[in-house]
Each structure stands twice: as C-alpha cells, then as structure tokens.
Amino acid sequence: MPAQIPIMPSPADTTRSAQQILSQIQADSEFAAFRAASLEYSDEWQCFTGFPVISNWSLDEDAEPLFEEGLRAISLKTAIHELTGDEHAAEISIAVPVDEMIHAMLAQSQLIVRIAQRLGLSIIHQTDQECTKYTSTCYTAECYRAAWGTPPPRYWLFHDEVIKRREHLAGLYESIGMGRSGRQHSIKFEELAAA
Template sequence: MSHKMPAVEDVAVEGVRILDSIRNDPEFGAFWAASLAYSEDWQCFTGFPVVERWNLEADADPLFWEGLRALSLKAAIYEATSDDAKSEIAIAVPVDEMTHAMLAQSQLLARIAARVGVVIIHQTDQEHTDYRAGGYTHDCYRAAWGEPPARYWLDHEEVIRRRDVLAGLYESIGMGRSGREHRLDFATA
C-alpha cells in the first residue's frame, strides 16, 4: 500500500458523488432529522461552543452539511486506499462534533452507507482534529465544494485558544477541566 495520499481532485470528485448519493437515499430525510434531534444530548463543553456566538437552532443544519461533507471526504479516501488511518483526515473540532451526532444514528447511517456502497470512517482514538486551512483536508474540500465556512472550519490553534477562554469561564463557575468535573453540591443548590 502506498504511503501517498490520493490526489485532491480524485477525492473531491468522489466526495461529491458520495454526498450526493447519501442525500438521494430514501432514508436520508430520517437520517437528517434524527441527527438534528440528537440536540438534547449536545452538551459538549469544548466542541460546539468554540463556534463564535454558537446557537444550536441556527447552527445545527449548516453544521450537519459540514459533517456530511467531512464524512464523504473520509469515505472517498477510504475507497481509494482501504486504509482507516489515512481516511482519518484532519477535521475541524465543531465539524467533528457534528459527525458524532450523525454517527449516533448508526442503524440509519449503516443502511444508507450499504445502499450507497461506501464505508463511513470514524474512530475516536484515530481521529485528527488538528485541521488547518491550506492542509490536505482544506484542499480536498475546496476542490469539491469551494471554500469551507470559516465559522465551523476553525484552525486547530484557534480552537485551542477558544478552549482556553472557555476553560477559564467554566472554572469561574466551578466547572473544572472544561466540564469534566465540578464542585457543585446539588443538595444545597
């Protein structure tokens, strides 16, 4: 197996085909609705909140499409390489967070992927959220759909900076380690 990544143009063409095939699947509407209905569990403190002026109702649908584009690019790379690790390209944190909501609809997504004939790639311990404009993912996305929306496709360093801002705010109200622990006593609250 080659260590070289597939050509950007090839990934873009296949990514567009995959996204269009998924969108045209008879269960796509149910998949879209179920992914967005997952919102009651979207309580991540460091994923979506890095989006400036984040608003679940306004941002959910546009971010769904970004997640679908990311999964389509990853599937296109897998199709070209049969390599899980290569397929785990760098994805921006908010977009990756949305893919988690989509992947939670496992039975719908599995049926759609089987009909479309693609493998949807995502494994948390292999994911890369170190997306940067000008990198391979950015190049593939631009070749497929034009410039990615900077609102969601944040460079890794900016995500780290915003997470630090959030961590300070969370700490000020007793939420330690960005929501991974707290000192709240619910009996006395």
C-alpha cells in the same frame, strides 16, 4: 517502529469521489430520516469544548449548516477510504466543530449503517484515530476547496484558533465551578435538594 504515513490519493480523485458519495447519501431513501434524527439529537448536544468554540454559538441557527459540513466531511473521509482501503488515511484533519457534528450524526447509527450498506460504503470515524489539526493548507482544506469552494470559516476553525478559544472557555467554566472544561465539578446536588 513509527507509524507509516499513508499515501493520499490526489485531491482531484478525492474530490470526484466525495462529490459522488455526497450525492448518493442525499439521494438515499432514508436520508431525510437521518437528517431529521441528527438534528433532533440537538437536545443532547452538551459538549463543552466542541460546538462552543464557535463565536456566538446558537444551536437553533448553527445545527443545519453544521449538518451540511458534517456530511461533506464524512463524504471526504469515505472517499479516501474507498480510494485507499486505509482506515488511517481516511482520518483526515477535521475542524473541531465539524468533528463534533460528525459525532452527533454517527449517533444515528442504525440509519447511517443502513445507508452505507445500501451504497456499499464504509463510514470511517474512530475517536482515538481522529485528527482535529485542521489548517488552511492541509489536505482536507485542499480537497474541500476543490469540491465545494471555500470552507465556511465559522465552522472550519483552524487548530491554533480552537486551542485559544478552548483556553478562554476553560477559564470561564472554571469561574463558575466547572473544572477541566466541564469534565468535573464539585456541586453536591443532594445538598441543593435538601435546602
């Protein structure tokens, strides 16, 4: 039996709720610590196919704007869950770089869990349920535009463009011996150490 397509709340309802959730998160007593920890996580940001699809990607320049986009995406997802009670509905389309930032933010689990508990919110994100088929006409884009204006195209890349960029990156990685976009290689570090 095919999965039921969830009934989504109106973009206006999602927008109002997401704006309120974002303000509450930012006003929380541990928000500054959460922000700092999320940005400090940068030394471990080693994804080969998430952030690198951004043109002229720079961790130093892009981390803070991506954090803001991640917060907005989390607020939209949380709003939908709050309005529907449906975890699957909350897994809306998120652009790949923004989704990658959400992973970095959720790695600060004790902080985000405490913030969510104080605010009575459920932060929804499950890798096997997430959707990265973001387009200019999808529900996410409609809600984002209503809440905060035009999504920054540097980070909110359309799904088709991400696929093209990943294919290009895969070829570059392959040329230096990194197979499957960084998921495997044949480097024998023991031989390098012995040389």
